[in-house]
Amino acid sequence: MTPRTLRDGQRCEVWTAPADGGEPELAFVTAQTLFEAPNWLADGRLLLNGDGRLWFLAPDGGGPEPLPATGLPPVNNDHVPAPDGTAAFCSADDGHIYRVPLTGGAAERVTHDDGARHFLHGVSPDGGRLGYVEIHDGDGRRRGRLAVLDLADGTVARPDVGDGHCDGPEFTPDGAWILLNTESFGGGAGHAQLARVPAHGHGSLERLHESGRVDWFPHISPDGRHGAYVSFPSGTLGHPADVPVHVVLVDSSDWAAERRRIEVFGGQGTMNVNSWAPDSSRFAYVGYPIGDGLRSGA
Structure with missing residues (x-):
């Protein structure tokens, strides 16, 4: 899979926005590389992907720096740091998930050859489980299915989230729930809604918010108080x-309780993975405006 690139006249803008609903701030802009899906690391840097690699970006200035990794195939926009801050897990274009030291070094593959492609979105708070979407035979027309990998013994659980396509599985900070978006509430394709399911598989799918739009990638802050998603x-x-x-x-206690709605020209790459700051004060997202079109901090 060829990494995405910017179109003629297009730029990549990395923004951060405060949890209180205040004005977003532009952290970085470039017309050279299409960066995607920021994670906010414990040291204050952002981790993004671009040109098939992982990059570090300091929101307070300075250009992106590549993460030196060996044995890592080109990566996509599904990547999440480990809770202990030593490594990142990322999905690669060969369909597998890898662990990569954040200091650089050799990448380690953690998923099995099971006939599926694995799209990572969440790591449990204890670092022991990965939440991802599996799509069998690499066929994008097939529905994504929720899977949870136990890193200690390699077993895979598949909680029941209905028959609809799902994506974006992410653990809550207390480890009790997995948030996701799903088309299991009816209407088929083009009706994704936000939901949650018990992380240990004992319980049913619950809707977080009923919307007339198509809602993807629910992300919860480390303190559990705030949420953000792409609509x-x-x-x-x-x-x-x-x-x-x-x-x-x-407000994550009521996903219908909006604090701010920000217009962005983007979608894919804007906020595929959790981008909350460790102190829960801000989150990051990316826009891709073209020419004098819609800016990403409106």
Whole structure:
């Protein structure tokens, strides 16, 4: 899979926004490389992907620096740091998930050859389990299925989240729940909604918010108080690139309680993975405006 690139006249803008609903701030802009899906690391840097590699970016200035990794295939925008801050887990274009030291070094593959492609989105608070979406035979027309890998013994659990396609599984800070978006509430493709399921598989899928739009990638802050997600126009299939979307900030005790709705030209790459700061004060996202079109901090 060829890494995404910027179109003629397009730029990549990395923004951060405060949890209280205040004004977003532009952290970095480039017309050279298409960066995606920021994670906020414990040392204050952002971890993003671009050109098939992982990069560090300091929000307070300075250019991106590549993470030196050996044995790592080109990566996509599904990557999450380990809770202990020593490594990142990332999905690569060969369909597998890898562990990569954040200081650089050899990458280690952690998923099995099981006939599926593995799209990572969450690491449990204790660092022992990975939440990801598996799609068998690499066929994007097939529905994604929730899977949880136990890193200690290699076993895989598949909690029941219904028959609809799902994506974005992410553990809550207390480890009790997995948040995700799903089309299991009816309407089929183009009706993704936010939901949660017990992380240990004992319980049923619960809807977080009923929306007339297509909502993807629920992300919860480390203190559990705030949430953010990407909202596509009604009827959108999948999570495409280069469309007008909303980045929505909410109170996580009620995902319908909006604090801020930010207009962004983006979608794919904007906020695929958790991008909350360790102190829960801000989150990061990416926009891809073209020419004098919609800016990403409106």
